[in-house]
Amino acid sequence: MQLNRIHHIALICSDYRRSKHFYTQILGLPILRETYRAERQSYKLDLQVGEQTQLELFSFPNPPARVQYPEACGLRHLAFGVPDLSAAVKELTARGIPVEPIRKDELTGRYFTFFQDPDHLPLELYECPEEGSPLSQTEEG
Incomplete structure (x- = not known):
């Protein structure tokens, strides 16, 4: 097996609009695509980090708190x-x-x-x- 790089990192947020603002407006990450999945009541926001890595921001209803x-x-x-x-x-x-x-x-x-x-x-x-x-x-x- 040859692992060349990290392709993406996925995060689940508790408040999609607040986190979208933070990662796009505060940190300045460009949006690649934004998808709403009605069947899951979930957004998926793909953000570009540098030239090779993506950050995926997910929202789900009532996610458990992080340790x-x-x-x-x-x-x-x-x-x-x-x-x-x-x-x-x-x-x-x-x-x-x-x-x-x-x-x-x-x-x-x-x-x-x-x-x-x-x-x-x-x-x-x-x-x-x-x-x-x-x-x-x-x-x-």
Whole structure:
């Protein structure tokens, strides 16, 4: 088996309009397609992240809450590479999004920070000044 890249990441949101606004207007992800599936009472919003990855945003009636305590089993966080971390943090805070203090990755020397989406999913911004280059073997978020 050869896995080449992550094609998409799927998220279920509790409030579709609020999450759509957050991911498209706050984070600026372009919409590829939006579908309403009446039989499931569900929206599916396909968003473009960079050149190769997609984020799928789903809505379902009454989804269960996500486990909120630190280090719970499952998805730990979703990390986005950005060329200028300080500029990205400044943009988020100007839009009213609380951001944790910037930290330095002791393994890679790169800077990163965390913030949350409307459903409290932990999101990370990881500074990658040379966007487009593959991650080194020591970089793990």
